[in-house]
Amino acid sequence: MNGQGDINRRVELKKDKKRTQRREFLCNTSKALAGLGVAAGTGSLLANSPEKKADKAAMAAKAASFPTKDYDWTKHRWAYGIDTTKCIGCLRCVKACKVENNVVGDANHFRTWVERYVYLEGEDHAHVDSHADSQNIAAAGPGAEYRFDNRYKDEKVNRAFFVPKMCNHCERPACVQVCPVGATFRAEDGTVLIDHDYCIGCRYCVQACPYGARFFIEEEGVSDKCTWCYHRITKGLNPACVEVCPTGTRVFGDLNDPESPVSKLIKDNRVQVLKPESGNAPMCFYVGLDKDVS
Amino acid sequence: MTEVATFTGYVYPNETIIPWGVLIVIYPYLTGLVAGAFTVSSFYHVFGMQQFKPVARLALLTSLSVMLFVPMPLLIHLGHPERSYLSMITPHLTSAFAMFGFFAAFYTILLMLECWFVFRPGNVERARNSSGLKRTFYRAITLWSDDLSPRARLIDSKWLLTLAIIGIPSAHGLHGYIGFVYGSLKARHWWESDLMPIIFLFSAIVSGIALVMVLYVLTSRIRRTAIDHSCLKGLMMALWGFLMFTVVLEGLEFANIVYKGKEGVDMIIAYVQGPLFWRYFILQFGIGALVPVFLMGIMVAINLKGRAFVIGSTISSLLVLMNVLFMRWNVVIGGQEISKTGKGLLTYPMPLFGHESIVSASIVLIAPFILLAILLKLFPPWVEQSGDT
Numbered sequence: 001m002n003g004q005g006d007i008n009r010r011v012e013l014k015k016d017k018k019r020t021q022r023r024e025f026l027c028n029t030s031k032a033l034a035g036l037g038v039a040a041g042t043g044s045l046l047a048n049s050p051e052k053k054a055d056k057a058a059m060a061a062k063a064a065s066f067p068t069k070d071y072d073w074t075k076h077r078w079a080y081g082i083d084t085t086k087c088i089g090c091l092r093c094v095k096a097c098k099v100e101n102n103v104v105g106d107a108n109h110f111r112t113w114v115e116r117y118v119y120l121e122g123e124d125h126a127h128v129d130s131h132a133d134s135q136n137i138a139a140a141g142p143g144a145e146y147r148f149d150n151r152y153k154d155e156k157v158n159r160a161f162f163v164p165k166m167c168n169h170c171e172r173p174a175c176v177q178v179c180p181v182g183a184t185f186r187a188e189d190g191t192v193l194i195d196h197d198y199c200i201g202c203r204y205c206v207q208a209c210p211y212g213a214r215f216f217i218e219e220e221g222v223s224d225k226c227t228w229c230y231h232r233i234t235k236g237l238n239p240a241c242v243e244v245c246p247t248g249t250r251v252f253g254d255l256n257d258p259e260s261p262v263s264k265l266i267k268d269n270r271v272q273v274l275k276p277e278s279g280n281a282p283m284c285f286y287v288g289l290d291k292d293v294s
Numbered sequence: 295m296t297e298v299a300t301f302t303g304y305v306y307p308n309e310t311i312i313p314w315g316v317l318i319v320i321y322p323y324l325t326g327l328v329a330g331a332f333t334v335s336s337f338y339h340v341f342g343m344q345q346f347k348p349v350a351r352l353a354l355l356t357s358l359s360v361m362l363f364v365p366m367p368l369l370i371h372l373g374h375p376e377r378s379y380l381s382m383i384t385p386h387l388t389s390a391f392a393m394f395g396f397f398a399a400f401y402t403i404l405l406m407l408e409c410w411f412v413f414r415p416g417n418v419e420r421a422r423n424s425s426g427l428k429r430t431f432y433r434a435i436t437l438w439s440d441d442l443s444p445r446a447r448l449i450d451s452k453w454l455l456t457l458a459i460i461g462i463p464s465a466h467g468l469h470g471y472i473g474f475v476y477g478s479l480k481a482r483h484w485w486e487s488d489l490m491p492i493i494f495l496f497s498a499i500v501s502g503i504a505l506v507m508v509l510y511v512l513t514s515r516i517r518r519t520a521i522d523h524s525c526l527k528g529l530m531m532a533l534w535g536f537l538m539f540t541v542v543l544e545g546l547e548f549a550n551i552v553y554k555g556k557e558g559v560d561m562i563i564a565y566v567q568g569p570l571f572w573r574y575f576i577l578q579f580g581i582g583a584l585v586p587v588f589l590m591g592i593m594v595a596i597n598l599k600g601r602a603f604v605i606g607s608t609i610s611s612l613l614v615l616m617n618v619l620f621m622r623w624n625v626v627i628g629g630q631e632i633s634k635t636g637k638g639l640l641t642y643p644m645p646l647f648g649h650e651s652i653v654s655a656s657i658v659l660i661a662p663f664i665l666l667a668i669l670l671k672l673f674p675p676w677v678e679q680s681g682d683t
Contacts, residue, residue: 107307107310108296108298108307108308108310108311109307109308109311110307110308113306113307115304128303128304128635128637129304130304130306130307132307132310165306174480174481176388177388177389178388178389178390178391178479179386179389180381180385180386180389180391180392180394181377181380181381181384181385181386181392182384182386183380198377198380199373199374199377200372200373200374200375200377200378200380200381201372201373201374201377202368202371202372202373202391203313203314203373204389204391206308206313207313207314207479207481207482207630208479208480208481209481210480210481210634211306211634212305212306212307212308212309212634212635213306213308214308215308215311216311216313216373218296218311218373220373221372221373221374222373222374223373278480278481279480294557294635294636294637
């Protein structure tokens with residue numbers, strides 16, 4: 001994949017940073033011990049080690065454009081918009097995401113999914129399902145693309161709509177808060193990412209996400225989720241799901257740019273976020289949410 | 295092969311793989327036993343309650359044996375156990391779990407130190423009364439310190455008191471902290487509660503007391519020695535008191551969830567009335583808590599003694615041990631069976647074999663007691679064994 005190199009480079013830089021943090025943590029700890037008279041001198045030796053100086057110099061050199069020379073994450077503030085009134089439930093986004101990001105190909109691991117809300121005549125609450133529902137999987141048939149079945153064809157439907165879901169790349173992400181090793185982090189540009197080489201696979205983040213956006217890859221022993229196709233957006237491209245959306249339901253862009261699709265969506269509509277009471281401050285902005293959407 | 299959870303209603307697609315399985319039920323259960331057993335040992339070692347002397351050292355060894363296995367379920371559970379050390383090298387301090395490694399390591403060292411001081415005089419004597427390899431072993435265990443002079447014994451007892459005083463808040467802090475790991479998780483209604491750490495703590499104390507009671511009766515039977523009535527009665531009274539408090543706390547927490555009736559409460563009510571009914575109301579609250587509370591109450595009221603008292607106490611203890619195991623299950627698994635959508639319920643599929651299964655959980659649960667049996671052989675904690683503090 002073209003963008004994989006970028007991601008790898010970025011993860012490498014993140015690792016550099018982490019190595020520095022680790023060293024700093026050890027230095028601080030040893031300094032504290034030295035202060036207690038347990039290991040006098042050790043701290044200062046470590047603190048001034050040539051390796052650390054070289055590390056700092058390297059970080060400073062890269063800081064001109066971080067994390068790569070072609071992409072400076074301090075210059076962007078990414079956000080995502082979803083206009084549910086436009087979604088037709090075609091599920092191209094789900095398919096594109098699975099292919100683009102090599103997501104486990106079953107009905108239990110999704111970086112993005114689409115929910116269907118159907119209010120039948122005379123009912124107060126919506127019937128909700130997603131394409132991962134066994135009935136819908138059966139309707140799609142073996143090896144077929146995802147689809148919604150036609151289960152309401154004999155019912156009187158009052159109103160119905162689709163709601164695409166994904167990681168909300170929250171401003172105060174609970175998943176990042178709970179990670180015991182800091183393997184998942186919020187980048188300067190607002191994307192919440194996971195360093196798969198650092199994740200210990202405790203699944204605390206999976207628990208903490210109120211949106212069910214995270215999952216565990218059993219084969220790799222790590223957590224995973226949507227990255228807004230980081231390998232694409234850092235090259236000026238749209239996330240795959242936005243790229244394939246035929247109705248313009250999904251938009252993406254830079255909040256620093258008032259002309260970006262997401263900035264316009266926010267400017268032209270009254271937007272909502274999912275579960276605002278969670279305090280996570282999501283960065284996926286919705287148009288046309290309904291009372292039963294959670 | 296990961297088991298996929300079946301569900302009713304609507305759940306997020308990713309929720310169909312339950313992230314924390316049976317090993318994460320065993321993990322707080324073991325931690326609780328550690329804290330509770332340590333509490334029993336402290337009755338004598340800190341508070342100087344002489345009636346608990348017969349079980350004080352047994353409780354301490356129990357605490358150590360279980361503590362050494364506390365990290366085991368976590369390590370088996372991790373996707374990358376070989377990276378677990380990262381949580382101690384680069385702890386992410388905003389995580390409620392970042393400090394576990396430090397706390398657990400600190401507490402394990404503290405327990406080992408306390409055991410070393412408690413069993414030092416006995417080990418010195420055992421070294422003196424043996425020869426060859428056995429003698430070398432006990433001498434090594436005492437770190438070649440064979441001074442049993444009154445002055446040395448005084449230093450021992452000062453160290454012991456200090457360690458035990460640090461140990462009580464540490465043991466309880468460790469377990470309250472585990473409760474916080476769940477209680478602070480706002481994404482799950484079933485967990486998100488300020489009472490959770492306190493409930494975890496008190497259920498830990500009752501489970502530890504119950505375990506020591508069962509072990510005391512069992513080892514006395516095996517050794518064909520008389521059971522100290524005063525000691526067993528003291529333990530039962532402590533169990534009775536703490537259990538009543540725990541039941542009230544658990545009841546209050548449930549009442550809070552229902553009474554506040556926040557969004558998603560309908561699903562919680564449907565859950566406790568349906569799939570959770572037996573596990574929660576019947577096994578945890580009814581048979582596991584109310585039955586022993588009444589049973590112990592009756593035993594106290596009629597001042598039961600002798601064999602009937604021993605049987606009654608043992609049954610109560612076993613029921614309490616079951617109660618706490620169900621409490622852990624109902625919290626850990628229960629929380630994940632209620633969908634974050636507030637519109638669906640999942641059923642945790644527990645496999646018989648595999649990474650996180652009935653077999654692996656049973657091994658982790660039994661392993662500390664095999665270690666305890668070995669430790670009891672090597673360092674007999676019984677009162678009639680002379681020497682130890």
